[in-house]
Amino acid sequence: MSTAAPLASATPLLGSRCPAGLITRIRQAVAQHGSWPETAEAVGAQLRQHLPGPDILTAQERLGDPSRYQAHLLHVEPDGSFSVLALVWRPGQATTIHDHVAWGAFAVLQGTEHEETFALTPGQAALTPLATNQNNAGDVSAFAPPGDIHRITNRAGATVIQLHVYGTDVGRLGTSVRRVYDVPVLGTPA
Numbered sequence: 001m002s003t004a005a006p007l008a009s010a011t012p013l014l015g016s017r018c019p020a021g022l023i024t025r026i027r028q029a030v031a032q033h034g035s036w037p038e039t040a041e042a043v044g045a046q047l048r049q050h051l052p053g054p055d056i057l058t059a060q061e062r063l064g065d066p067s068r069y070q071a072h073l074l075h076v077e078p079d080g081s082f083s084v085l086a087l088v089w090r091p092g093q094a095t096t097i098h099d100h101v102a103w104g105a106f107a108v109l110q111g112t113e114h115e116e117t118f119a120l121t122p123g124q125a126a127l128t129p130l131a132t133n134q135n136n137a138g139d140v141s142a143f144a145p146p147g148d149i150h151r152i153t154n155r156a157g158a159t160v161i162q163l164h165v166y167g168t169d170v171g172r173l174g175t176s177v178r179r180v181y182d183v184p185v186l187g188t189p190a
């Protein structure tokens with residue numbers, strides 16, 4: 001995932017806010033120079049074993065924002081090969097339907113998130129729903145474009161916090177999103 005939300009960090013990122021051990025293990029996974037799917041899975045495996053708690057964010061950040069979900073940039077690898085963000089969704093908040101510029105892995109740190117995946121129709125004029133996934137605290141997913149169109153929604157009654165790792169410099173790009181899909185979803189009421 002992703003985020004289409006503007007980065008909430010208003011100040012420049014001066015140093016990593018991630019545990020050094022986790023960054024070392026992500027760095028080792030990326031340094032294997034596998035394919036995007038292989039790298040995403042390798043990073044996801046490290047997240048499963050070394051997942052931090054929601055207190056990787058401050059108490060204020062963990063509250064979220066009533067106006068929209070928040071994205072906090074926690075680490076950018078100096079060579080730009082990966083970035084780590086924490087995202088906070090209050091109940092009812094959602095991403096756009098989007099895909100990504102690079103591979104990614106994400107973990108739920110708190111709460112339960114609802115993910116829908118989609119595929120473009122052959123003419124690319126609409127989307128077909130593919131699957132829905134409900135992910136709970138501790139669950140880790142990995143993806144690699146293409147075929148990574150999705151939307152994340154908080155349909156629960158409590159705030160959701162996720163950790164996302166993307167194979168790009170999100171600090172420089174300002175986003176991990178490649179494209180937002182503002183087209184009809186087949187099977188949904190007009």
Ligand SMILES: [Fe+2]
Pocket residue numbers: 001002003098099100150
């Ligand atoms: Fe995404």
